[in-house]
Amino acid sequence: MTMRVAIIGAGVMGQRIAAHFMAAGFAVGLIDPNSQALEIASDFMARTGQDRSRLTLAPALSDLAPDWRDTPLVIEAVPENLALKHRVLRDIEAAVSDQTIIASNTSGLMSRDLCAGMRHPERLVIAHFFNPADVIPVVEVIGGPQTPAATTARLADILRQSGKVPAVLKIEVPGFVANRIQHAMMRECFHLVETGVADAATIDAIVQHSLGVRLALIGPFLQRDLNGLDTHLNIASYLYPQLATDATPPAALRSLVDNGALGRKSGKGFYDWDSALNQRAEALEQALRQVIAIGATAPPNDKEA
Ligand SMILES: NC(=O)c1ccc[n+]([C@@H]2O[C@H](COP(=O)([O-])OP(=O)(O)OC[C@H]3O[C@@H](n4cnc5c(N)ncnc54)[C@H](O)[C@@H]3O)[C@@H](O)[C@H]2O)c1
Known part of the structure; x- marks a missing residue:
């Protein structure tokens, strides 16, 4: 049936x-x-x-x-x-x-x-x-x-x-898992822009072509195993005190939203959503299906989920 x-x-x-x-x-x-x-x-x-x-x-x-x-x-x-x-x-x-x-x-x-x-x-x-x-x-x-x-x-x-x-998930927490990780990452991204380290496009390029491509195929814990946990501990020891810990959303984000820059749906966000960028977003969705198809066959599979 x-x-x-x-x-x-x-x-x-x-x-x-x-x-x-x-x-x-x-x-x-x-x-x-x-x-x-x-x-x-x-x-x-x-x-x-x-x-x-x-x-x-x-x-x-x-x-x-x-x-x-x-x-x-x-x-x-x-x-x-x-x-x-x-x-x-x-x-x-x-x-x-x-x-x-x-x-x-x-x-x-x-x-x-x-x-x-x-x-x-x-x-x-x-x-x-x-x-x-x-x-x-x-x-x-x-x-x-x-x-x-x-x-x-x-x-x-x-x-x-x-x-x-x-x-x-074993227990319920605000933001579940993925949004907690996504917002932790975005808090640091805003901090890096705000402190003048790099602009949004540069950060996009770095993340897309480094962490992004890796994470499309393996999760963060498996990836850390590949890198070496002793190395991770050494870096975490000096880096954690340097990372953003703000308890409120960044002023730059609030200002974009207050000015109607909501992203693709309003035609402006971090980027100007002209027709070329809209076309790129559509092509991206097709490419995403191919990346997912590759990820589904990459070891280890989703047996933990
Ligand atoms: N947009 C995202 O990326 C995203 C991702 C994950 C989860 N969510 C969650 O999914 C939910 C929906 O988000 P969305 O982005 O699709 O919102 P949306 O505003 O695009 O769509 C909501 C739809 O619900 C309809 N609606 C309003 N009252 C209704 C009613 N009484 N009965 C039936 N339909 C009614 C509206 O007409 C509208 O079409 C929210 O809880 C949101 O937080 C959104």
């Missing part, structure tokens, strides 16, 4: 999560009260050659056919606003059976806060997809203190079945 998944919110993430499950042969219900978001999602599926017979679009979960009540999984991908997510999670519970797993694609809200007000908080699990969700293999999976291990394992199984690499 065809597996089903309902996705709530057809924005940047929901659209691509839907595309991932459709490509994996699932029947997908994609829900958004904004008809324009559904249209954009539908156009994307057509443009990328998806089998549209697998997709049902609706403004609300309760508008899907009654047998969708038994869908094994619903994933919410509505904006990162706790009050909105509370409303949406309550609506989901009212529309599905008690066996349905409800996953949140929150970037960093804690499940103990998200599940407040749910009838069955134990069935909420965080499934943190990365953008673009139909390309990046890993999904961080985090059960809250109330979630039985079997529910988390069942969600990981469904993700694995769809072709994703689920990485189940």
